[in-house]
Amino acid sequence: MRIIKLNATNSTNTYLKQLSGKEVISDYTVVQTQFQTQGRGQMGTKWSANSGENLMFSVFKEVSFLKFDQHFCISMVTALAIIKTLKSFNVPKLSVKWPNDILSEDKKICGVLIENSIKQNKFKDSIIGVGINVNQTHFENLPKASSLRIITGRTFHFDELLIRLIEHLKQYFSLLEAQNFEAIKNEYESYLFRKNKPSTFKDKTGNMFSGFIQSVSETGNLQVRLEDAILKEYDLKEITLLY
Template sequence: MYKIYPKTLFIGQIIQYLPSCQSTNDEASTLIAQNDPNEGLLVITDHQTAGRGQRGNQWEAKSGQNLTFSLILKPSFLTATEQFWLNMAISLGIYDALQPLVDDSLRIKWPNDIYVDDKKLGGILIENTLHGYSIAWSVIGLGLNVNQTEFGYSTATSLQNQSTLPHGYDLPGLLSRLCETLEQRYLQLLSGQRDTLKTNYLQTLYRYQEEHSFESAGQYFKGTIIGIDANGRLAINIDEQVRYFDFKEVSFS
């Protein structure tokens, strides 16, 4: 059970705790379909049996050792084409909470993973419901590896692996801090501070302005990430030509 008292206006003020569920995003979506839930409501579980990530990937997390939750927001001030701004705000909110616990190797991997060096610490899955041209509801699923130390993938890591505490990290305390930093970034977005958000996002972006290998449509190439466009597409400089890639059109290799 999670009892937290974040210093927030709305995020985390109401929590629905489930010892186990298939997907917190699905549970949050059901709440939206059934009634009009409060903005900032969290659905959190100790054990998610069918969690999912971008590209249909499964999310691996041992019961009671990590943070797995979904946040309900109502970003009606954003149009459908502006949804990546929410992605940036959420990513930065997570970064702000975790960076003091790790170090400068913490990065946001486009479009929405949290990395330490070349290992994944957490992931974000945002699912939006539209009303006309605006976003009526957003369900933001967050999975963060906290106290788990062994994974089935060599590319996964956790806070405990990166910065060990004798008795592990306090999950409710970390959740409370996340609520605060997520709300701060969300309010930045709400108040129109987009230049600040984009600048901060690029400053923390994984492999930004570094030449690395990528794959797209079965082709491998070297390029340098130079930014993102207004729709959230990744801009890569390839042989002195800039190409733009959508979420599922390019991967890091």
Template sequence: MKLIKLDAIDSTNEFLKGLSNRQELDNFTVVVAEKQTKGKGQMGAVWDSEKGKNLIISVFIKDPLLNIKQIYNLNIAIATAVVDALEIYNIPEVRIKWPNDIMSYNFKIGGILIENSLKSDGAVSAVVGLGLNINQTNFDNLPKASSLAAICGTHFDKNQLLVSIVKKMKQNIAKIESESEDLWSKYTDRLFKKGIPMPFKDQFNVNFMGIIQGVSAYGKLQVLLEDDRIAEYSIKEIQMLY
């Protein structure tokens, strides 16, 4: 993999997208930064982290899909790759909080943002942003956040983790066409709070109880409601109250 190291940048995703527009990039080109000033998550949420403590990367992936209809398969492949890599290091209770937050126990330790680019011939390229809390231990204003070091009580090598994660991404991208069912099964099994009655809030601020069943092929969260209906929700249409 080609690795581009930066001290500080507004956004590794924006940097890598700009680079891909100006020149031909090798597949799995990686940008890593010690500090990101305008990091972002799903739907414009802010991602902030202490300088030098965490893993802040963006990965350019060339033509990961043969069919645009498979677009959520890319999310599945990337999220499970991160989980697989963390399990190598014995991080406990690693789960995926729909759509792409990485959890350990009830704490958020990472987030993924995938930005796709559709070419005129239908091919898709992607910039995959990952923020992963590694050695930061101060989360005073973020009670639901934690890190590998805080949870495991030890210091981690960021470079080793980077190599492990990108290796797993490559392996899972290669499986999208031939082993997508296995990827989906792993993703569904590792969904945060799957099968557990949980309180939720919808976009109208109405609270209700439901049980996560899985995710649809188009990336919608499937929730079993109290009247035995299974409802599907898009991002920002539902919030888990945990």
């Protein structure tokens, strides 16, 4: 496994994307950095982390075996690989806040940004960006953020975390390539934050409403049970789950 370590970069996803445009790179090539000047999250949000205190990296994976409507499988296997890794370090009460934020004790400890490359109307490869709050202990104006150190009281070594996470990512991608979609989806749904609990949501117009998270669709939409047992699907642009 090739690991490229940088002191700083604008974004590990951007760096890896540019590298893949210049040369042929192998599966599970990793770009890791101490600091990102332009770290990004879902929907154009910024990912902010202290230099040298957190694990920030991107992984290259060839995904031409997937169909267009199976893109959410990449999110699911990534979330499951992160959870399995963190469980192996005894991080408690792990869940997935749809689509792929990882929580511990209801606090966000990890974010994921996946960018897929398409060629001739087919999936080509995927760049999976992961940011884990590891040893940072102060998050200014981020009351819902936490870190592995805050939660466990331990200091973690980045290399150990990274190697184990890539191992688990390989395991879950093997399941995906073997087309074990149902098993992956069932395991992912078992970790859904606030599944089957009364929850409050906000739609794209700012209106708030209540419902119960039931599952995700085959394409990754969130399925919410509303009043009168109506099951409605929402994509990422349509709904926000409030705590």
